[in-house]
Amino acid sequence: MFLSKLDSLANAIKLVKDNQKFTEVEEVPISEAHKRVLAEDIMAFHDSPPFDKSSMDGYAVIAENTFGASQSAPKKFKIIDAIGAGDFSSKIVNSNEAIIIATGAPIPDGANAVLMKEYTTSDEDDLTIYSQVTPGENISPKSEDIEKGQKVLCKNTFIRYQEMGLIASAGYDTVKVFKKPRVKIIITGNELVEPTKEEIDKAKIINSNQFTTKAMVEDSGAIAEITHAGDTFGEVREAILEASLEFDVIITTGGTAISKGDVVLDALADLGEILFHGVAVRPGKPVGAGIVNGKMIFTLSGQPVASMSQFDMVVRKYLFEMQGRPFEFHLQKRVSELKVPSQLGRTDFIRAVADDECAKHVLNRGSGIIRSMVEANSYIIIDENDEGYQKDDIVDVVFFDSLLW
Structure with a gap:
């Protein structure tokens, strides 16, 4: 099933937002x-702090007694006690008296400053100071x-x-x-096999989507579990139904286009409601979403790069906001090093390499070329109302790092 009229990305995001759910609350250590x-x-x-405390090792003193002290005109004090962190002194500091004090220890009664140890010399209880301090100096006040x-x-x-x-x-x-949302990832496709060093059948493809999708879910603060459902209507329907009874969100990959055997949307329509299927974006036009038993289900492409881009377009925001954390694209302006073509009515997420000043799109941009995502560090986003950019135009860039939880 595929709707002939493509939704705009803005409308697809709105439909997801209108059906936003939130996780429950839990108390954790x-x-x-x-x-x-x-x-x-x-x-x-x-x-x-719960009391006035020393912000360094030194001597608790009355600041006014130190005025005028210098290397050429030192002053003499008497050491009357010592305080370690976590201890109080019962002594009261009087004129020309000092108490040895450790960082974090409470300021003793009578003192109003701490003189750094580096500006003193001592001989048993006799202290010579070579610098002055002002009232409150080197003290972190209570409730600072x-x-x-x-x-x-x-x-x-x-x-x-x-x-x-x-x-x-x-x-x-x-x-x-x-709570962290629990997400069920349903991988569809009879052609998929697990990674192996051995030669694989010519009709098979290594199932890389399970690893990228799980990692993206975890990068969105959620918990992921993976299952493989094959390509039949019955298998896919059963997997979706079972997941909807146990998990907070469902993500499928593959089976979303209009070719023979693409049954995900048929199963979704049979079990619940389709919010949208087909969005005017590149890459990833056949992305969809729906509701089954009150749970959001996102249907992503089987093409690896399209699937990753679709996740960033519509899924990541939903998972963030389930957990009470707002999510918006952090757009930055950069100068385009190359011409970037597009067409009106479609939003493009162009893989790019950007630095502090410029952005250049990755030239090899097929929706199945995983390496292009590795080579990129950002998207150049071209709005549906723009026809692309010329070299040296200012473009909107979203860095991959800014999408992480």
């Missing part, structure tokens, strides 16, 4: 929260980073290593995040 998305606001349980009760992170924040530290400092040992 903070050690497992990296690269997840917050499903709650983070409110600080503690001040951080976080104030108790403060909202420090908002729901839907992507948790990087930086956020891990902030969440922990706020007092959380577990955190609520969106």
Whole structure:
């Protein structure tokens, strides 16, 4: 089944967005929260730091007592105590007194600055200082980073290593995040065989799509599982039906065009609803999507490069936003080194090599040539309202790295 009128990419994306689903929420130990998305606001349980603390090793002193100290005019102090990180001193610092203090240790009563050890010499309890400090110098004040009760992170924040530290400092040992979607990848095609060093039958093709599709799903923060369904209507229908009862999203590869034996869309139509099939894009025109038992199913091409491009066009955004993380193409402007032809009414995703200034499309661009994706680091995107670009025109570029979870 193939609809004679091709949808625009914008309309296909809108149809997917209109049927966007979200995953449930789960609570995980903070050690497992990296690269997840917050499903709650983070409110600080503690001040951080919880007291005025030293930001370096040195001596806690009254700053005013140090004024005027220099190499030529040193001043004398008396050491009355020493504090390690995690300890408090019961002593009060008075005029011309000092307490040895470690980085992170609480500032003792009476002191209002820390003098770096490098600017001193000592002989038992006698301290000679050769520099001055100002009040508050080398002190991290209480709640400098976080104030108790403060909202420090908002729901839907992507948790990087930086956020891990902030969440922990706020007092959380577990955190609520969106669950990773479980994605079933159904590979169709009787001609496909597993990778092997041995000679393969002339009518067979190594099944590379299973590896690229699984990796793209995982690069979108989701969990992938693969099955092979063959080419019959019954096999494909059964695989889709079974997956729709267990998984959050289904992706098929192959069987989406209008040639004999392409049965994926027939099975989809029999089981549920087709949202679209056939989009005015290059590569990957026969991409489709639908709903079965309330689950989104994306039907991708069997051609490897077309399948990868289709995933980036419509699938990646859906998986990101299932987990509460907004996704949009991060377009950058570059100068085209070559003429890039296109035609009105079609959106082109042209494989390209781009640097900080220029972009050049990969010349060998067949939809089955996997090496072209390896040689590229970006897409030049040509809008459906443009007829291509001339050499030295400004083009829109999306780097592959910007598409990753």
